[in-house]
Amino acid sequence: MTIQWFPGHMTRARRQIQDKLKLIDVVIELLDARIPLSSRNPMIDEILQNKPRLVLLNKHDLADPEVTSQWVAYFAEQGLQALPVDAATGNQMKEIMARCKQLMADKIEKQLSKGVNPRAIRALIVGIPNVGKSTLINRLANRKIAATGDKPGVTKAQQWIKVGTEMELLDTPGILWPKFEDQQVGMRLAATGAIKEEILYPEEVALFAVRYLASHYGTSLQERFGIARLPEDPGDTDAIIEVMEAIGRKRGALLSGGRVDLEKASLTILRELRAGKMGRVSLESPSDIPDPASVTEER
């Protein structure tokens, strides 16, 4: 699903979530474990205010477990609990419920002390397109829920889905926009498949991916494509393009005359990366975050 985000859509998306916040106890913020910050809405703290929140690092099956641990520590420093999960396989679904309950522990305690039987915890899932919101709702519900989320600006009746006996989930997730202004963010979103690479040039997205792989996952890259030697300086664009050409030759992505079809090679690289063929790879780590002093304008 591709959504064209215009300022009006963003305002409406934000308002829809803020309306839903009144109905719920806990927000489940879904991020892509491979690119947690790049898959995050830039205004999320402002939108959610002080609602209790659980961060889920989804698609952990595709991410580098070591880097994911660094992210869990990163979020903990900001006072946010982050849990790595795989919505597709249903890994950690019980833990999600347990964590939501933990977040509500004080409130539940208070109700019990007043002799009130606590009602089910009400939760809302939010996240950017393609991060796995519908997959997670179906997993938690244990059945297929037809709705695949709000289109910005389209409203429909809300329904609560029972998750076990202690939790209820809104059937339509809150869809948020990513931070597109930053080119690196765009590259990461495209490399993981969160946005279609056709929006950008596949060659540029693959260049970004191969550069990142060469500097962080060199051995996996070499083994996957039988590359004898990687460039010493991953910043050397010509050298990275040579690696892409070598991959193209390996995969038979050739034009007539035997030159490498770089677009085809790029699409192959991205397809194999997204399918996890190069192993579990993260494309963003807390150490990639630029020094705040060097960032001119955050949005």
Ligand code: GDP
């Ligand atoms: P939504 O737009 O946020 O509702 O995202 P979807 O639920 O439609 O998921 C987008 C894509 O990600 C689908 O192809 C899912 O199968 C895939 N997906 C979701 N969760 C996982 C996961 O944990 N691991 C993997 N590998 N893929 C996932």
